Amino acid sequence: xxxxxxxxxxxxxxxxxxxxxxxxxxxxxxxxxxxxxxxxxxxxxxxxxxxxxxxxxxxxxxxxxxxxxxxxxxxxxxxxxxxxxxxxxxxxxxxxxxxxxxxxxxxxxxxxxxxxxxxxxxxxxxxxxxxxxxxxxxxxxxxxxxxxxxxxxxxxxxxxxxxxxxxxxxxxxxxxxxxxxxxxxxxxxxxxxxxxxxxxxxxxxxxxxxxxxxxxxxxxxxxxxxxxxxxxxxxxxxxxxxxxxxxxxxxxxxxxxxxxxxxxxxxxxxxxxxxxxxxxxxxxxxxxxxxxxxxxxxxxxxxxxxxxxxxxxxxxxxxxxxxxxxxxxxxxxxxxxxxxxxxxxxxxx
Numbered sequence: 001x002x003x004x005x006x007x008x009x010x011x012x013x014x015x016x017x018x019x020x021x022x023x024x025x026x027x028x029x030x031x032x033x034x035x036x037x038x039x040x041x042x043x044x045x046x047x048x049x050x051x052x053x054x055x056x057x058x059x060x061x062x063x064x065x066x067x068x069x070x071x072x073x074x075x076x077x078x079x080x081x082x083x084x085x086x087x088x089x090x091x092x093x094x095x096x097x098x099x100x101x102x103x104x105x106x107x108x109x110x111x112x113x114x115x116x117x118x119x120x121x122x123x124x125x126x127x128x129x130x131x132x133x134x135x136x137x138x139x140x141x142x143x144x145x146x147x148x149x150x151x152x153x154x155x156x157x158x159x160x161x162x163x164x165x166x167x168x169x170x171x172x173x174x175x176x177x178x179x180x181x182x183x184x185x186x187x188x189x190x191x192x193x194x195x196x197x198x199x200x201x202x203x204x205x206x207x208x209x210x211x212x213x214x215x216x217x218x219x220x221x222x223x224x225x226x227x228x229x230x231x232x233x234x235x236x237x238x239x240x241x242x243x244x245x246x247x248x249x250x251x252x253x254x255x256x257x258x259x260x261x262x263x264x265x266x267x268x269x270x271x272x273x274x275x276x277x278x279x280x281x282x283x284x285x286x287x288x289x290x291x292x293x294x295x296x297x298x299x300x301x302x303x304x305x306x307x308x309x310x311x312x313x314x315x316x317x318x319x320x321x322x323x324x325x326x327x328x329x330x331x332x333x334x335x336x337x338x339x340x341x342x343x344x345x346x347x348x349x
Contacts, residue, residue: 003287018269024141026261047248054251068138074250077115077130087243106186118204120182131219142213143265149178150264156257169259174208175199187212276343309335
Protein backbone atom coordinates (compact mmCIF):
# COMPACT_ATOMS: atom_id res chain seq x y z
CA UNK A 1 0.00 0.00 0.00
CA UNK A 2 1.34 3.42 -0.96
CA UNK A 3 2.33 5.92 1.69
CA UNK A 4 3.15 8.76 -0.68
CA UNK A 5 0.62 10.07 -3.19
CA UNK A 6 0.77 12.44 -6.11
CA UNK A 7 -2.39 14.19 -7.35
CA UNK A 8 -3.29 13.80 -11.02
CA UNK A 9 -4.38 17.08 -12.62
CA UNK A 10 -6.70 17.53 -15.59
CA UNK A 11 -3.66 17.98 -17.81
CA UNK A 12 -2.41 14.56 -16.72
CA UNK A 13 -5.18 12.59 -18.44
CA UNK A 14 -6.96 12.31 -21.77
CA UNK A 15 -9.58 10.09 -23.43
CA UNK A 16 -9.40 8.23 -26.74
CA UNK A 17 -11.77 6.18 -28.89
CA UNK A 18 -10.61 3.31 -31.08
CA UNK A 19 -12.81 1.44 -33.59
CA UNK A 20 -11.88 -2.20 -34.18
CA UNK A 21 -13.31 -4.01 -37.22
CA UNK A 22 -13.74 -7.70 -37.98
CA UNK A 23 -14.78 -9.23 -41.31
CA UNK A 24 -17.94 -11.38 -41.08
CA UNK A 25 -18.60 -13.64 -44.11
CA UNK A 26 -21.85 -15.64 -44.25
CA UNK A 27 -22.13 -18.04 -47.16
CA UNK A 28 -25.39 -19.27 -48.60
CA UNK A 29 -24.46 -22.85 -47.84
CA UNK A 30 -24.51 -22.07 -44.13
CA UNK A 31 -27.90 -20.41 -44.30
CA UNK A 32 -29.44 -23.16 -46.42
CA UNK A 33 -28.02 -26.38 -47.76
CA UNK A 34 -25.40 -27.38 -45.23
CA UNK A 35 -27.79 -29.28 -43.00
CA UNK A 36 -30.83 -31.37 -43.77
CA UNK A 37 -33.84 -29.24 -42.86
CA UNK A 38 -36.16 -32.24 -42.98
CA UNK A 39 -34.41 -33.69 -39.94
CA UNK A 40 -35.23 -31.35 -37.06
CA UNK A 41 -32.49 -32.74 -34.85
CA UNK A 42 -29.79 -31.76 -37.34
CA UNK A 43 -31.29 -28.53 -38.66
CA UNK A 44 -29.72 -25.12 -38.14
CA UNK A 45 -33.08 -23.45 -38.88
CA UNK A 46 -35.40 -22.94 -35.94
CA UNK A 47 -39.09 -22.16 -36.41
CA UNK A 48 -41.28 -21.17 -33.46
CA UNK A 49 -44.82 -22.05 -32.55
CA UNK A 50 -45.84 -18.37 -32.75
CA UNK A 51 -44.75 -18.40 -36.40
CA UNK A 52 -43.61 -14.77 -36.44
CA UNK A 53 -39.94 -15.22 -37.30
CA UNK A 54 -37.27 -17.79 -38.02
CA UNK A 55 -33.81 -18.12 -36.44
CA UNK A 56 -30.74 -19.22 -38.38
CA UNK A 57 -27.71 -20.80 -36.67
CA UNK A 58 -24.24 -21.78 -37.89
CA UNK A 59 -24.66 -25.31 -36.50
CA UNK A 60 -27.72 -27.40 -35.63
CA UNK A 61 -29.43 -25.23 -33.04
CA UNK A 62 -29.67 -28.08 -30.51
CA UNK A 63 -25.87 -28.25 -30.44
CA UNK A 64 -24.13 -26.56 -27.51
CA UNK A 65 -21.65 -25.00 -29.95
CA UNK A 66 -24.32 -23.39 -32.12
CA UNK A 67 -24.24 -19.61 -32.57
CA UNK A 68 -27.19 -17.62 -33.84
CA UNK A 69 -26.50 -15.78 -37.10
CA UNK A 70 -29.71 -13.83 -37.63
CA UNK A 71 -33.49 -13.80 -37.25
CA UNK A 72 -35.54 -13.62 -40.41
CA UNK A 73 -39.11 -12.47 -40.94
CA UNK A 74 -41.38 -10.68 -43.40
CA UNK A 75 -44.20 -8.16 -43.11
CA UNK A 76 -46.19 -5.52 -44.90
CA UNK A 77 -47.83 -2.24 -44.08
CA UNK A 78 -51.53 -1.93 -43.44
CA UNK A 79 -51.50 0.47 -46.42
CA UNK A 80 -49.98 -2.15 -48.70
CA UNK A 81 -51.98 -3.49 -51.61
CA UNK A 82 -51.19 -6.94 -50.23
CA UNK A 83 -52.97 -6.28 -46.94
CA UNK A 84 -56.02 -8.50 -46.96
CA UNK A 85 -57.76 -10.30 -44.11
CA UNK A 86 -57.94 -13.41 -46.30
CA UNK A 87 -54.15 -13.67 -46.44
CA UNK A 88 -52.29 -16.22 -44.37
CA UNK A 89 -51.16 -14.65 -41.06
CA UNK A 90 -52.30 -11.24 -42.29
CA UNK A 91 -52.50 -9.67 -38.83
CA UNK A 92 -49.10 -11.00 -37.79
CA UNK A 93 -47.43 -9.69 -40.95
CA UNK A 94 -48.90 -6.24 -40.36
CA UNK A 95 -47.88 -6.35 -36.69
CA UNK A 96 -44.32 -7.29 -37.61
CA UNK A 97 -44.08 -4.41 -40.08
CA UNK A 98 -45.49 -1.97 -37.50
CA UNK A 99 -43.15 -3.22 -34.79
CA UNK A 100 -40.09 -2.83 -37.00
CA UNK A 101 -41.26 0.54 -38.31
CA UNK A 102 -41.94 2.06 -34.90
CA UNK A 103 -38.51 0.98 -33.61
CA UNK A 104 -36.53 1.90 -36.72
CA UNK A 105 -38.54 4.66 -38.41
CA UNK A 106 -40.41 6.13 -35.44
CA UNK A 107 -43.58 8.24 -35.44
CA UNK A 108 -44.66 11.30 -37.40
CA UNK A 109 -45.93 14.57 -35.92
CA UNK A 110 -49.46 13.14 -35.66
CA UNK A 111 -48.35 10.12 -33.64
CA UNK A 112 -48.69 7.67 -36.54
CA UNK A 113 -46.08 5.00 -37.23
CA UNK A 114 -43.93 6.01 -40.18
CA UNK A 115 -43.57 3.63 -43.09
CA UNK A 116 -40.07 2.80 -44.29
CA UNK A 117 -38.97 5.39 -46.84
CA UNK A 118 -36.89 4.47 -49.88
CA UNK A 119 -34.41 7.33 -49.42
CA UNK A 120 -34.99 8.11 -45.74
CA UNK A 121 -36.39 11.58 -46.49
CA UNK A 122 -39.73 11.50 -44.67
CA UNK A 123 -40.41 15.20 -45.19
CA UNK A 124 -40.27 14.88 -48.97
CA UNK A 125 -42.70 11.97 -49.09
CA UNK A 126 -41.42 9.73 -51.87
CA UNK A 127 -41.61 5.98 -52.35
CA UNK A 128 -42.44 3.82 -49.33
CA UNK A 129 -41.20 0.30 -48.69
CA UNK A 130 -44.41 -1.46 -47.72
CA UNK A 131 -43.57 -5.14 -48.32
CA UNK A 132 -40.32 -6.05 -46.64
CA UNK A 133 -37.96 -8.80 -45.60
CA UNK A 134 -36.34 -8.12 -42.21
CA UNK A 135 -32.91 -9.55 -41.33
CA UNK A 136 -31.94 -9.02 -37.71
CA UNK A 137 -28.29 -9.97 -37.29
CA UNK A 138 -27.14 -11.35 -33.95
CA UNK A 139 -25.25 -8.99 -31.66
CA UNK A 140 -22.52 -11.63 -31.51
CA UNK A 141 -21.71 -10.77 -35.14
CA UNK A 142 -22.43 -7.04 -35.36
CA UNK A 143 -20.84 -6.10 -32.00
CA UNK A 144 -21.44 -2.36 -31.48
CA UNK A 145 -22.46 -1.68 -35.08
CA UNK A 146 -22.01 -2.67 -38.72
CA UNK A 147 -19.27 -0.66 -40.40
CA UNK A 148 -20.64 1.76 -42.98
CA UNK A 149 -20.08 0.88 -46.65
CA UNK A 150 -19.00 -2.66 -45.79
CA UNK A 151 -22.31 -4.50 -46.18
CA UNK A 152 -22.87 -6.69 -49.21
CA UNK A 153 -25.76 -9.06 -49.86
CA UNK A 154 -25.89 -11.29 -52.92
CA UNK A 155 -29.20 -12.92 -53.82
CA UNK A 156 -30.34 -15.05 -56.75
CA UNK A 157 -33.33 -13.74 -58.70
CA UNK A 158 -35.17 -14.58 -61.87
CA UNK A 159 -36.24 -17.89 -63.46
CA UNK A 160 -36.57 -20.97 -61.27
CA UNK A 161 -34.08 -22.29 -58.70
CA UNK A 162 -33.13 -25.22 -60.94
CA UNK A 163 -32.24 -23.01 -63.92
CA UNK A 164 -30.65 -19.99 -62.24
CA UNK A 165 -27.22 -18.89 -63.42
CA UNK A 166 -24.48 -16.72 -61.93
CA UNK A 167 -25.73 -13.89 -64.17
CA UNK A 168 -28.86 -13.76 -62.04
CA UNK A 169 -26.94 -13.07 -58.81
CA UNK A 170 -27.93 -9.59 -57.66
CA UNK A 171 -25.49 -7.64 -55.46
CA UNK A 172 -27.02 -5.30 -52.90
CA UNK A 173 -24.76 -2.95 -50.93
CA UNK A 174 -24.75 0.32 -48.99
CA UNK A 175 -22.72 2.14 -51.63
CA UNK A 176 -21.42 5.53 -50.53
CA UNK A 177 -22.81 5.20 -47.01
CA UNK A 178 -19.57 6.19 -45.31
CA UNK A 179 -20.22 9.80 -46.35
CA UNK A 180 -23.96 9.62 -47.01
CA UNK A 181 -26.00 8.11 -44.20
CA UNK A 182 -29.14 9.15 -42.30
CA UNK A 183 -29.51 10.05 -38.64
CA UNK A 184 -33.29 10.61 -38.41
CA UNK A 185 -34.03 7.21 -36.87
CA UNK A 186 -34.66 6.48 -33.18
CA UNK A 187 -32.44 3.40 -33.64
CA UNK A 188 -29.39 5.39 -34.74
CA UNK A 189 -27.64 5.78 -38.07
CA UNK A 190 -28.75 4.00 -41.22
CA UNK A 191 -27.93 3.84 -44.91
CA UNK A 192 -29.73 3.10 -48.16
CA UNK A 193 -29.11 -0.18 -49.99
CA UNK A 194 -28.63 -0.11 -53.77
CA UNK A 195 -28.26 -2.70 -56.51
CA UNK A 196 -26.04 -0.55 -58.74
CA UNK A 197 -22.34 0.02 -58.36
CA UNK A 198 -23.05 3.51 -57.06
CA UNK A 199 -25.68 5.28 -55.00
CA UNK A 200 -28.32 6.57 -57.42
CA UNK A 201 -31.08 8.69 -55.94
CA UNK A 202 -34.47 7.00 -56.04
CA UNK A 203 -33.16 3.48 -56.75
CA UNK A 204 -32.83 2.18 -53.19
CA UNK A 205 -34.01 -1.37 -52.54
CA UNK A 206 -33.72 -1.34 -48.77
CA UNK A 207 -32.24 0.16 -45.63
CA UNK A 208 -29.53 -0.95 -43.22
CA UNK A 209 -29.55 0.19 -39.59
CA UNK A 210 -25.95 0.09 -38.43
CA UNK A 211 -26.26 0.19 -34.63
CA UNK A 212 -29.38 -1.99 -34.56
CA UNK A 213 -27.84 -4.53 -36.95
CA UNK A 214 -31.06 -4.80 -38.98
CA UNK A 215 -31.50 -4.93 -42.76
CA UNK A 216 -34.85 -3.97 -44.30
CA UNK A 217 -35.11 -5.26 -47.88
CA UNK A 218 -38.02 -4.46 -50.20
CA UNK A 219 -39.76 -7.51 -51.66
CA UNK A 220 -39.91 -5.88 -55.10
CA UNK A 221 -36.23 -6.70 -55.63
CA UNK A 222 -37.38 -10.21 -56.61
CA UNK A 223 -38.68 -10.24 -60.17
CA UNK A 224 -39.09 -13.96 -60.61
CA UNK A 225 -39.38 -17.19 -58.67
CA UNK A 226 -39.03 -16.99 -54.91
CA UNK A 227 -38.48 -20.53 -53.74
CA UNK A 228 -35.95 -23.01 -52.44
CA UNK A 229 -33.80 -25.49 -54.32
CA UNK A 230 -36.59 -28.00 -54.77
CA UNK A 231 -39.88 -28.13 -56.61
CA UNK A 232 -41.85 -28.38 -53.36
CA UNK A 233 -40.95 -24.79 -52.58
CA UNK A 234 -41.46 -23.28 -56.02
CA UNK A 235 -44.68 -21.50 -55.16
CA UNK A 236 -44.31 -18.47 -57.41
CA UNK A 237 -43.26 -14.89 -56.94
CA UNK A 238 -42.48 -13.12 -53.70
CA UNK A 239 -45.95 -11.54 -53.72
CA UNK A 240 -47.60 -14.95 -53.95
CA UNK A 241 -45.56 -16.38 -51.10
CA UNK A 242 -46.02 -13.25 -48.99
CA UNK A 243 -49.81 -13.32 -49.20
CA UNK A 244 -50.59 -17.00 -49.58
CA UNK A 245 -48.08 -18.65 -47.24
CA UNK A 246 -47.03 -18.38 -43.62
CA UNK A 247 -44.07 -16.27 -42.55
CA UNK A 248 -41.85 -19.34 -42.24
CA UNK A 249 -42.42 -20.20 -45.91
CA UNK A 250 -41.41 -16.69 -46.97
CA UNK A 251 -38.32 -16.96 -44.75
CA UNK A 252 -37.48 -20.32 -46.36
CA UNK A 253 -37.82 -18.76 -49.78
CA UNK A 254 -35.52 -15.87 -48.95
CA UNK A 255 -32.87 -18.10 -47.37
CA UNK A 256 -32.74 -20.27 -50.45
CA UNK A 257 -32.05 -17.31 -52.70
CA UNK A 258 -29.21 -16.08 -50.49
CA UNK A 259 -25.89 -16.48 -52.30
CA UNK A 260 -23.55 -14.68 -49.93
CA UNK A 261 -23.52 -12.00 -47.21
CA UNK A 262 -20.60 -10.14 -45.74
CA UNK A 263 -19.88 -7.07 -43.65
CA UNK A 264 -17.40 -5.69 -41.16
CA UNK A 265 -18.53 -5.27 -37.59
CA UNK A 266 -17.31 -2.56 -35.23
CA UNK A 267 -16.18 -2.71 -31.62
CA UNK A 268 -15.83 0.67 -29.97
CA UNK A 269 -12.99 0.74 -27.47
CA UNK A 270 -12.96 3.76 -25.15
CA UNK A 271 -9.82 4.50 -23.16
CA UNK A 272 -8.81 6.81 -20.35
CA UNK A 273 -5.08 7.53 -20.43
CA UNK A 274 -3.25 8.79 -17.34
CA UNK A 275 0.24 10.28 -17.57
CA UNK A 276 1.86 9.44 -14.25
CA UNK A 277 4.86 11.74 -14.01
CA UNK A 278 7.68 11.07 -11.54
CA UNK A 279 9.77 14.25 -11.36
CA UNK A 280 13.44 14.22 -10.30
CA UNK A 281 12.52 14.62 -6.63
CA UNK A 282 9.64 12.11 -6.62
CA UNK A 283 9.65 8.45 -5.59
CA UNK A 284 13.41 8.08 -5.09
CA UNK A 285 12.84 6.05 -1.93
CA UNK A 286 10.85 2.86 -1.46
CA UNK A 287 8.39 2.01 1.31
CA UNK A 288 9.19 -1.68 0.91
CA UNK A 289 10.48 -3.06 4.27
CA UNK A 290 13.35 -4.81 2.45
CA UNK A 291 14.62 -1.42 1.28
CA UNK A 292 16.27 -0.95 4.68
CA UNK A 293 18.68 -3.18 6.57
CA UNK A 294 20.06 -2.08 9.94
CA UNK A 295 18.68 1.40 9.23
CA UNK A 296 20.71 1.57 6.01
CA UNK A 297 19.56 1.64 2.39
CA UNK A 298 20.49 -1.70 0.90
CA UNK A 299 20.88 -0.14 -2.58
CA UNK A 300 23.61 2.26 -1.37
CA UNK A 301 27.19 1.16 -0.92
CA UNK A 302 28.39 4.39 0.72
CA UNK A 303 26.55 7.09 2.60
CA UNK A 304 27.33 9.63 -0.12
CA UNK A 305 25.63 7.63 -2.87
CA UNK A 306 22.38 9.05 -4.24
CA UNK A 307 19.18 7.29 -3.28
CA UNK A 308 17.72 4.93 -5.85
CA UNK A 309 14.49 3.01 -6.22
CA UNK A 310 13.00 0.62 -8.76
CA UNK A 311 9.45 1.20 -9.95
CA UNK A 312 7.50 -2.04 -10.50
CA UNK A 313 3.88 -1.06 -9.90
CA UNK A 314 1.64 1.97 -10.38
CA UNK A 315 -1.53 2.41 -8.36
CA UNK A 316 -4.42 4.73 -9.16
CA UNK A 317 -6.27 5.96 -6.09
CA UNK A 318 -9.50 7.79 -5.40
CA UNK A 319 -9.64 11.21 -3.72
CA UNK A 320 -9.78 9.50 -0.30
CA UNK A 321 -6.78 7.29 -1.11
CA UNK A 322 -8.72 4.11 -1.90
CA UNK A 323 -6.92 1.90 -4.41
CA UNK A 324 -8.95 1.65 -7.65
CA UNK A 325 -6.60 0.17 -10.24
CA UNK A 326 -3.13 -1.37 -10.43
CA UNK A 327 -0.72 -1.38 -13.39
CA UNK A 328 2.27 -3.71 -13.45
CA UNK A 329 5.41 -2.87 -15.40
CA UNK A 330 7.04 -5.54 -17.56
CA UNK A 331 10.37 -4.87 -15.84
CA UNK A 332 11.56 -2.65 -12.95
CA UNK A 333 12.43 0.92 -13.95
CA UNK A 334 15.32 2.57 -12.13
CA UNK A 335 14.50 5.96 -10.56
CA UNK A 336 17.15 8.35 -9.18
CA UNK A 337 17.22 12.09 -8.32
CA UNK A 338 18.82 12.88 -11.68
CA UNK A 339 16.08 11.23 -13.78
CA UNK A 340 12.44 11.97 -14.54
CA UNK A 341 10.03 9.35 -15.82
CA UNK A 342 6.49 9.50 -17.26
CA UNK A 343 4.38 6.34 -17.16
CA UNK A 344 1.42 6.04 -19.55
CA UNK A 345 -1.41 4.07 -17.91
CA UNK A 346 -4.45 3.20 -20.05
CA UNK A 347 -7.81 2.00 -18.77
CA UNK A 348 -10.06 0.46 -21.46
CA UNK A 349 -13.83 0.22 -21.15
